[in-house]
Amino acid sequence: MFKTLNVSQREIIEQLKISCQVPSLLEAIATRKIILNTAKEAGIKVENEELQQAADALRASNRLIKAEDTWNWLQKHHLDLEDFEQIAEINLLSVKLAAHLFAEKVEQYFYENQLNYLAAVTYEVVLEDEDLAWELFYAVTEGEITFQDVTRQHIQNPELRRTGGYRGIKNRHEFKPDIAAAVFVANSPELLKPIVIAQKVHLIWVEEIIQPKLDQQLRIQIISELFADWLKQQISQLEIIPHFESDSYSQPVQELLRIAS
Template sequence: MNKILTISSKDILHHVKINCQIPSLLEAIATRQIIMNEALEAGIEVIPEEIQQAADSLRLANQLLKAEDTWEWLEKYHLSLDDFEEVAQINLISAKLATHLFGEKVEQFFYENQLNYAGAVTYEVILDDEGLALELFYALQEGEINFQEIARQYIHNPELRRAGGYQGIKRRHDFRPEIAAAVFATNPPQLLKPIITAKGVHLIWVEEIIKPQLDEQLRGTILGDLFTAWLKQKLEQYEIVAQLDINNNYQTEMLKPQSSQAA
């Protein structure tokens, strides 16, 4: 029989405090309060049917396909059914607020920034020696060796080596700036001349540049990015004060705004 170890709410709060997690916790709580206040001011409402749909989506996202799965999940996270409904409601209100604020701005933002959403299919080997990188670069150009052979010889990570240095589909922000500039200026398929960064000497084969399309997935990504940036600006307008009572000592934790703008 397992031994029982009792942990109180006071223990939890103390653990959060001594592990320096209070600032991130305050920011998360403040963010939720901002969302609820802004939604109230905007007149955003939700009906029971919408909350039920949001709850179903939450169950699906957490793979809670059976009733017992849901009960086990609630027990694991110490949530009641009311708590679960509240989580679903907050998610729904956040989504509605994001659409209210930026739903009609997504398309314009996409066309103004579509280069940032282009994708590149690349293969990469990072070397320590610039001279070796140049030697391999010219050997590739002359057809004396192929990129997969270089990957098998010079990549140490087994999975990456087996994939021939394949990096998947990356967007501009996924690359270092100096590499992004070179990659998205290519006319694929094309081998880039070695690029030196702090990580080493990059030998990169650009297989394809994928033009961005504003599908539902990308629309959701842009909407989320705009909403996140807006929330960050909102947070900077506030001085967040938390009143903590640990070990019977009244203490105040404060997050100061990063700008002097008043709330």
């Protein structure tokens, strides 16, 4: 069995094509170019101290604690220190450009879309028998059993059963529309009447409705959402055409190869 496998640029491109990855890679290239060009037009620059902080954040996000960890990570992804610095720079430029474009629009957007940021803490049991769901609903509301009893008896997944059917804190848009409509008019804590969706019956305990508050975390979330939507709009206006040449590789393909590594 061979220990070394040499792979050519042509083979890399061929694999990207037959695995249908070219569109997503071209979109990634377009995204980077849009960020770089727009940041340049806006006069946004990256200072050395900022770049060092961005590099440290990149190491932290990839759990690169020691220098050896960083070198191993670079080798795994076929990168050098210049590539690593470029990744940190584009990450930082993205953050700075997003703030430049949308920081002053956050409050207006929040108040216009405040309902979307309502959140709820819920527990859920999904059943296949609607009659059983109604039987359990009335048993809980009349105090014959608790919702915790229902979760222990009717949730098959062990991990979900151990947490009592806990589904976490979710914003309104994360729920299916029929469920959101019922959850966000509940007088928590409250057990909702069974909700039938696609032949499944949802029995949901609403523990708490959380009113949205425009804190720093939500500000960052809204800026990120607006920036992502803006990027999609910019890309939708582009016609991205890769150039595959028989004997040599054009600049767009060379760049695709570098990004892919």
